[in-house]
Amino acid sequence: MRTFIALILLSFSISSFGQDVPGYSGKFNAIDRLLEPPSPYRTASGAPGEDYWQQRADYKIKASIDENTNELVGEETITYYNNSPHNLKFLWLNIEQNVNRKGNEDFGDVLGGVQDSISSLQIQYLLRPIDFPAGTDIQWIKDASGKPLDYIVNNTLLRINLPEPLKSGENVSFSIKWKNYITDRAKFLLSREGYEYFPEDDNKVFLLGHWFPRMAVYNDTEGWQNKQFRRLGEFALEFGDYEVALTVPADHIVAGTGTLVNESEVLTKTQKERLDKARKSFEEQLFIITPDEAKANEKTKKTETKTWKFKAENVRDVAFASSRKFIWDAMAVKLPTNTVLAMSFYPKEGTPVWTEESTNAIKQALEVYSEATFDYPYPTAISVNTSNIGMEFPMISFNGGRPMNGQISEQARRGMTSTIIHEVGHNWFPMIVSSDERKWMWMDEGLNTFLHQRTLAERYPQWSSTRPKDIVPFMMGDQKTLRPIMTNSDNDLLFQMGANFYQKPTVGLQMLRETIVGKELFDEAFKEYANRWKYKHPNPSDFFRTLEDGTATDLDWFFKGWFFTTETVDIDLAEVKWFQLKDEVATVENKDQKGNTKRISGSGNAEDGMGFGEGPQPFAMAHTPDGAYGQFLSRIDESQMREQLSGKHIYELTFKNKGGLVMPVIIEWTYADGTKEVQQLPAEIWRLNEAQVTKTFLKEKEVVNIAIDPNQQIPDVNMNNNVFPRTKQSDKFENMKDE
Incomplete structure (x- = not known):
């Protein structure tokens, strides 16, 4: 019964941990509640489950461009395969060209609205006083037998009502005729498609993207992906085979x-x-x-x-x-x-x-x-x-x-x-590893930018590539406007979209690869994710779980802090103490009034500017009484221990987490003989106290300088509190942020 009560008390203390423990906010708790739960479709390891399914759509398209009127007229036949376990009463398609119609949401206001002096192009972005045709006109939709199908246009989405539900495991074919008004790209802010006009020779280059009605995604975690296209959140599409015939001027x-x-x-x-x-x-x-x-x-x-004819197999789009x-x-x-x-x-x-x-x-x-x-x-x-x-x-x-x-x-x-x-x-990413761009921009832009920067670093070393320090100015921004990476694509501010969805995920993956996990393990896990989900639709949880599965590393703390919050990294080397063992043997009576062994005052409080000038503080090693060993019969060889410690240097470092994000601590020791040593402590040192940690180190040689993360492998927002002693030397780290 006594043992049972003890276990209950232990269980209670663990379950309440984080409520009463100073410096604990749960940063190392699991992120399961932040992710959709595993299912037969998506496993807890991050892989597609045995029952994973996804839809498919095959297209046969004929289209022509009229260079004089800037119109594209097209006809397509879509065969849609319902591989889901559900019967579908209606279908949703994307017609993103409608975003260009006047009255739709635009980004003109992000440039500042009306000002004392405003350019004509900015006025066009803002008010569109010069109007022009734009968008997609649906001319008809028919079933395989030629009968008209009922449909409804909802801005950039098209709903087709089926006369009979499309049953699980079956397919349906239907045809659409439409017309697009190809627009002048110069008249739109963030225009991805249209034509570019060259006045010098009176010619155009036509760039046609999302130019035909395309099936929206229907999946196991969301049903229909029917978010409107608002220019920032891009595309979520199904895979299929395409036959495309494009009629254009003969030259x-x-x-x-x-x-x-x-x-x-x-x-x-x-x-x-x-x-x-x-x-x-x-x-x-x-x-x-x-x-x-x-x-x-x-x-x-x-x-x-x-007429140019193209065929493409197992793609999710054509342009x-x-x-x-x-x-x-x-x-x-x-x-x-x-x-x-x-x-x-x-x-x-x-x-x-x-x-x-x-x-x-x-x-x-x-x-x-x-x-x-x-x-x-x-x-x-x-x-x-x-x-x-x-x-x-x-x-x-x-x-x-x-x-x-x-x-x-x-x-x-x-x-x-x-x-x-x-x-x-x-x-x-995302054309093969087909994430949902309209919902999670970082899953395609961030992962792609990570490899794009790696390509620059490996193949174009003469040019700089993104490194962790480059995200520091963004992370130091106004917390009232910053949003976490795990923000839907259209909900981030345009001016910080690049930093939040491209750069910050890139830096996060670089830290995992180069500092936290290591290149070999990370590369294998990243490759595993790409191969697990090629030609499929992954969610953020699939990515997070695959990285943990492939590295055998608990990364919940990292994903939670880096992707779900806007906290910063600011590790303060707050205090340094230097000790050496005294020759004489201390007695067990060397205790304070509370019975604790007395501690000797330190020799370097960073905040008051102290350094190593006072020399090491001596401490004595007391004999361990037999009772301290309990039932163990073996004893420490104290003479050998004294010999091992004699003349050595013991340093006690106190770190404070001032930014909120827990990260590994990288220490560079500079010794009196001019040599250096780099030592890395894992992020797990913060588990018991996320606000402050003290660690003790034994060194053969005397230390004259200590620097935290001198090469900026971690995006610390304040490098001035990363060095000891606090001297002008710390200025060099501040300057590194601007290089």
Whole structure:
């Protein structure tokens, strides 16, 4: 009975831990309650469950562009497969072009609204006084037998009411005819699609993304993903096979998702021969259309048309670009399990820098991302030059960056190349590892930026890449406006979106890889996540659980602090004490009035500026009485211990957590002989007291300086309290934040 009561008391003390313990707020508690629970569809290890399912949609599309009216008219047949265990009475589709219609939500106000002086372009963003057609007009929807289907348009979403519920395990086919008004991209803030007009030669480059009605996602954790498109939160789509026929002016060149299946009909004999040669060119890119040929081509406008036909398998979207202005170069990239044709399309305004950088950047991204996750599975990877954006789609991306009068600064060149790498990298996240961009922007942008920065670091070492210190200014921002990473895509402020959804997740993954978990374990776990969820729809919980599963590391404390809060890192080296063992033996009577062994005062309170000048404080080692060993019969060899401690230096360091986030503590010891040693304490040292920790160290040599995280592996917002003694030397760490 006594044992039973003791266990009850112990259980009570554990369950109430955190309510009465000073310095404890539960940062190391499990995050299970913050995530959706495991299910037969998604396991507790982060993998798809045995009963995991997802929907599928196959498309056959015919569309044509009228260059004079800037209209796209299309017809599509969709076959939708209901692999869910539910019967569906209606279907939801995306028609995102409607976001461009006047009266819809816009981002004009983020530029500051009406001011004393305001540019005409800003007025257009803000009020759209010059109106123009925009959006998608649905002309009809019919079932497989040609009968009209009832439908309702709700802004950027389209609901089709089925005459009979679509039963689990069955499929349905239906057709849609629609018209899109292709808009001038210069008239929209954050415009990803439309045309770019070139007044000098009176030509356009058409960039067509989310240009056809597409099935919304229906899944096990949300049902229909029916959040409206508001420009920031991008796309959640189902996988399928596509057959696409695009009719454009006969002198246009089309770059599109998939394999061009009618080369002999749309390419000249010379162009086809060059393309065949490029498929075997692994060392250099070759021109399919040269700059001189492109310049000649843009001078004439044909009234005839050509139809370009593409096929794509197991993709979640298709996009294309069309223009008579395109220069076209290509080269082959050999991966362990696949050979990819890397291609770039750009107007003369992109030369010479696009010739120099674009296709090579595709190659570098394909190689680094494939090594980090899985081999790029598609036959082509395309980069198309445009202005002011970087936008991704399967196998093709639209990327900004151009020289001015043929010249480009090194910073602009880096930005352009970085954009191409980033957008090509989106083929992995979210085009294959298909997370929900409309809900969790960080799951595609953050993971992709992490590998994009790794590509820069490995393949472009001459250019800087994001490091933990770069997130410090953002984390030091106003806590009233900061939002955690785990914020829905459309709910973050536009001006902090880049830092919160791109940069901060990148820094978090860098810390896990390089500091907290280690490269070998982290890389295996990250690769496991990518392979578990390729061609599937992961949620944040699947990512968090897979990283823990693959590293055998409890990372709940990290995910909770870094992803779910806006707390900062500020580790203060608050106090340093230096001791040496005295020669004489102390007695057990060396106690204070409460019976505790007396402690000798320290030699370095950081806050009052003290250093090591007073020398070590002596302490005595007392004999351990037999009663202290309990029933153990063996005894410590005290003479050996005295010998081991003789002449050694003992340092007691007190750390204070002033920022809130718990992190590993990285200590750099500088010794009197000029040598240095780096020692890392795991974040778990904060488990019992998240506000303050004291740790004791035995050193062979005398220490003259101690620095916490001198290389800024952790984004500490105040490096001035990271050094001891407090001297002008601490200024160098403050300056590092601005480098």
